[in-house]
Amino acid sequence: xxxxxxLSDIHFGANDPKIxxxxxxxxQERQPDLVIISGDFTQRARVQQFKDASAYLNRLRAxxxxxxxxxxxHDVPLYDVVxxxxxxxxxxxxxxxxxxxxxxxxxxxxxxxINTARSLTTKHGRINREQMDMIEERFASVPExxxxxxxxxxxxxxxxxxxxxxxxxxAGRHEDAVTAMCxxxxxxxxxxxxxxxxxxxxxxxxxxxxPALVIQAGTATSTRLRNNELQSFNWIHAHRNNEIELxxxxxxxxxxxxxxxxxxxxDGESWSSQTVAADRPHDVxx
Numbered sequence: 001x002x003x004x005x006x007l008s009d010i011h012f013g014a015n016d017p018k019i020x021x022x023x024x025x026x027x028q029e030r031q032p033d034l035v036i037i038s039g040d041f042t043q044r045a046r047v048q049q050f051k052d053a054s055a056y057l058n059r060l061r062a063x064x065x066x067x068x069x070x071x072x073x074h075d076v077p078l079y080d081v082v083x084x085x086x087x088x089x090x091x092x093x094x095x096x097x098x099x100x101x102x103x104x105x106x107x108x109x110x111x112x113x114i115n116t117a118r119s120l121t122t123k124h125g126r127i128n129r130e131q132m133d134m135i136e137e138r139f140a141s142v143p144e145x146x147x148x149x150x151x152x153x154x155x156x157x158x159x160x161x162x163x164x165x166x167x168x169x170x171a172g173r174h175e176d177a178v179t180a181m182c183x184x185x186x187x188x189x190x191x192x193x194x195x196x197x198x199x200x201x202x203x204x205x206x207x208x209x210x211p212a213l214v215i216q217a218g219t220a221t222s223t224r225l226r227n228n229e230l231q232s233f234n235w236i237h238a239h240r241n242n243e244i245e246l247x248x249x250x251x252x253x254x255x256x257x258x259x260x261x262x263x264x265x266x267d268g269e270s271w272s273s274q275t276v277a278a279d280r281p282h283d284v285x286x
Contacts, residue, residue, distance in 0.1 A: 002108035002147065005032040006215065006234040008192025011074065011222035012052040013043030019221045019231055019251055020056060026249065026256045028063055030235070034104055034111065035065045038192040038217060039072025039153030041096055050095035057096065068104045069097050070113040072153035072193065073125060089117065101134060109149055109238055110142040116154040125154030125193070132180035139184040147241040148186045150212075155191040156181065157202060157214050178202075182210030187241045187266075190234075195219040195226045197234075197248050199262070201271035213264055213271055215246060232259065242266040245276065 042049035116125030202212035
């Protein structure tokens with residue numbers, strides 16, 4: 001079993017230092033096999049914000065955690081137009097990770113991150129043909145029994161997480177990306193961007209999406225909250241590629257506490273879900 005902490009939208013420059021420290025304490029106690037951060041490390045891609053985000057990552061790595069990160073649209077300068085178009089992710093590569101499409105693999109999981117942040121848009125993301133080919137190529141040699149996870153900042157699926165349940169826009173060329181993801185046999189698609197939590201079987205949302213479970217993260221540490229949803233991140237147990245547990249770890253004003261806890265099982269045709277009893281003591285510590 002692989003234990004994964006999935007954080008997103010940490011927004012240094014518009015975050016709460018107390019909550020940042022609380023994420024570190026929570027991770028230190030639970031010791032995940034991998035920490036995934038799906039973009040928006042900064043609020044406005046400024047040097048000091050990147051330095052603060054880098055210091056956070058360095059503390060996680062010094063504590064022994066493996067970290068896989070992808071950039072978000074806020075990691076591209078908004079007001080520095082020259083840098084935005086000539087070197088949009090130069091600071092990200094300097095302070096966070098030089099690899100914009102990172103890879104992690106162990107005995108249980110194979111994880112690929114894809115950069116969806118672009119200069120030409122201030123908010124929306126996009127995936128290109130080269131990246132779609134990479135998805136298929138990187139997962140092609142992964143043994144069948146491993147759980148295959150794809151990480152992007154912008155979701156590849158239009159999600160019903162708006163105030164009235166309306167669909168939120170997916171990354172550009174997402175339909176082609178879904179096809180590539182299907183051919184690659186991806187089991188879990190992780191994303192952020194909307195500061196809202198959501199999880200759903202992809203085939204219920206996109207026709208012929210394949211056996212993918214879509215998991216959306218809220219904002220872990222930002223003070224920019226939406227619809228009064230508190231800061232949170234995801235705690236994922238990948239037992240096998242057809243059995244996954246997801247628990248939302250939410251901020252309650254003084255610390256992070258367990259929230260919704262659901263077990264997902266794939267029967268070869270579709271994912272089913274079952275709520276896990278909240279009083280099981282090993283739910284968040286195991």
